[in-house]
Amino acid sequence: MKVKVEKKSILDIEADAIVVNLFEGVKNPAGVTGIVDKAYKKIISDYVIKQEKFEGKYGEIYVLPLVKENKKIYVLGLGKSDEFDFVKIRNLNAKLIKQLNSKKNIKKVVSILHGAGIAGLCPENCAQMITEGIISGLYCFDKYKSEKKEINVKEFVIAEIDDDKFKKAKKGVEKGLIVAKSVNGARDLINESAQYLYPETLADYAVKNSGVKTTVYNKNQIKKMGMNAFLAVGQGSVHEPKLIHMEYIPEKKAKKKIAIVGKGITFDSGGLDLKPPASMLTMKDDMSGAAAVIETMKAISQLKPNVEVHAIVATCENMPSGSSYKPGDVIVAKTGRTIEIDNTDAEGRVTLADALAYAEELGVDEIIDIATLTGACMVALGTVASGIMGNDDGKIKEFISIAKQAGEKFWQLPMDEEYGNSLKSDIADTKNTGGRMGGASAAGIFLSKFIAKTPWIHIDIAGTAYLDKANAEGIKNASGVGVRSLIKYIAG
Numbered sequence: 252m253k254v255k256v257e258k259k260s261i262l263d264i265e266a267d268a269i270v271v272n273l274f275e276g277v278k279n280p281a282g283v284t285g286i287v288d289k290a291y292k293k294i295i296s297d298y299v300i301k302q303e304k305f306e307g308k309y310g311e312i313y314v315l316p317l318v319k320e321n322k323k324i325y326v327l328g329l330g331k332s333d334e335f336d337f338v339k340i341r342n343l344n345a346k347l348i349k350q351l352n353s354k355k356n357i358k359k360v361v362s363i364l365h366g367a368g369i370a371g372l373c374p375e376n377c378a379q380m381i382t383e384g385i386i387s388g389l390y391c392f393d394k395y396k397s398e399k400k401e402i403n404v405k406e407f408v409i410a411e412i413d414d415d416k417f418k419k420a421k422k423g424v425e426k427g428l429i430v431a432k433s434v435n436g437a438r439d440l441i442n443e444s445a446q447y448l449y450p451e452t453l454a455d456y457a458v459k460n461s462g463v464k465t466t467v468y469n470k471n472q473i474k475k476m477g478m479n480a481f482l483a484v485g486q487g488s489v490h491e492p493k494l495i496h497m498e499y500i501p502e503k504k505a506k507k508k509i510a511i512v513g514k515g516i517t518f519d520s521g522g523l524d525l526k527p528p529a530s531m532l533t534m535k536d537d538m539s540g541a542a543a544v545i546e547t548m549k550a551i552s553q554l555k556p557n558v559e560v561h562a563i564v565a566t567c568e569n570m571p572s573g574s575s576y577k578p579g580d581v582i583v584a585k586t587g588r589t590i591e592i593d594n595t596d597a598e599g600r601v602t603l604a605d606a607l608a609y610a611e612e613l614g615v616d617e618i619i620d621i622a623t624l625t626g627a628c629m630v631a632l633g634t635v636a637s638g639i640m641g642n643d644d645g646k647i648k649e650f651i652s653i654a655k656q657a658g659e660k661f662w663q664l665p666m667d668e669e670y671g672n673s674l675k676s677d678i679a680d681t682k683n684t685g686g687r688m689g690g691a692s693a694a695g696i697f698l699s700k701f702i703a704k705t706p707w708i709h710i711d712i713a714g715t716a717y718l719d720k721a722n723a724e725g726i727k728n729a730s731g732v733g734v735r736s737l738i739k740y741i742a743g
């Protein structure tokens with residue numbers, strides 16, 4: 252589908268559907284909705300509002316057929332004007348596009364630039380959110396379905412007559428397309444079965460799609476780098492582990508250097524500490540952090556921020572077999588620290604220990620890791636907010652606030668030293684786990700032991716990466732969480 256902005260009046264663009272909007276309680280629409288109302292003999296104010304009692308509540312969509320013209324007007328309820336924000340624009344457009352696309356005869360749509368009129372929001376961001384809503388709202392994983400979803404809507408035009416807003420909206424659409432494609436790319440990777448997506452195929456995907464220089468290291472090379480913790484987790488699988496390093500170097504001197512590290516367990520069976528069936532069922536999603544950083548790089552390669560970005564994925568499969576790592580094993584990690592394996596299902600942190608150490612060796616100014624790390628985080632925060640912690644409070648707060656603008660929720664979890672008490676080992680420097688209580692924080696403390704001095708943020712997306720019920724955007728299964736926030740944090 253094509254999304255574009257045209258510098259014309261909404262009335263001068265031929266389309267099968269015209270999209271306007273209404274804030275809650277408005278009786279006499281102003282702005283562009285007012286113009287459409289007048290052009291169609293006050294049909295919105297006299298009929299939709301007065302007779303049909305359309306109130307403009309957030310999320311309501313009134314469909315008004317114009318029989319003679321053979322088109323329809325879609326009136327979107329924006330809700331209370333003081334509660335309106337960018338995320339609502341995106342989610343509403345995600346809902347709208349599903350409805351539009353279900354009609355076979357709607358091929359071309361023209362829409363208001365929601366939010367940029369009376370609400371006075373930034374036109375660029377409004378256009379970006381409309382575009383994201385449309386492109387990521389229509390997402391569907393139908394690769395293995397005989398009947399594919401049909402995309403009936405071929406063209407979505409945003410009408411904006413004001414020159415300045417038009418220019419800004421054009422930029423917003425471009426950005427929106429880049430972000431939405433990365434979000435959808437991450438969803439595709441996560442929804443893919445572990446039968447097809449394993450370390451080698453994930454690495455191939457990164458080489459072909461990250462848009463930046465990508466180096467893949469094999470088992471022998473990883474061994475030479477001393478990444479024994481990472482290798483231990485993968486040693487029970489028939490698939491060889493891979494270390495993926497993607498790098499984006501800006502043309503001008505970078506204002507900062509950042510590393511993003513994604514957990515890349517392509518399937519987490521739990522290993523010898525095997526998961527019960529219900530918990531194992533969705534564990535193809537255990538590479539959601541990896542998907543997020545690969546797709547963030549894809550967007551970064553197009554948005555070209557003045558920041559040097561390294562993305563690291565230590566990817567392997569956690570399987571039970573005769574060669575698996577075992578409870579009680581002691582492993583010497585890359586930093587030299589020894590880890591006693593208490594539970595083979597706490598594998599993500601063991602791979603990340605080495606991935607974080609690798610990232611720190613690059614001499615970056617900050618490190619962000621993103622991982623489906625703990626069931627405990629899911630229990631604490633559900634599927635709404637992702638957990639966030641780290642060693643730099645200022646950076647954590649900054650990330651949370653930027654993510655909010657991108658429409659993703661994060662909640663800071665404590666990192667008090669005491670949460671690490673359960674990790675004390677009798678025979679090694681640390682155990683990889685020490686029980687279920689405070690599990691998200693304990694995992695965070697474990698990771699912190701493998702970072703010497705670099706400012707670091709840890710994001711736990713165990714609860715938010717894979718959804719069994721549709722979210723506000725109407726998305727089920729892989730959500731693509733993290734992509735939007737990482738892109739916004741790095742590239743604005």
Ligand code: BES
Binds near residue numbers: 626687712
């Ligand atoms: N991949 C899981 C965490 C997870 C749980 C992700 C649910 C998504 C949804 C992780 O590797 C894991 O198994 N963690 C264990 C740790 C425990 C053994 C200390 C957990 O949370 O149960």
Ligand code: MG
Binds near residue numbers: 521595596597598599
């Ligand atoms: Mg596990």
Ligand code: ZN
Binds near residue numbers: 516
């Ligand atoms: Zn895992």
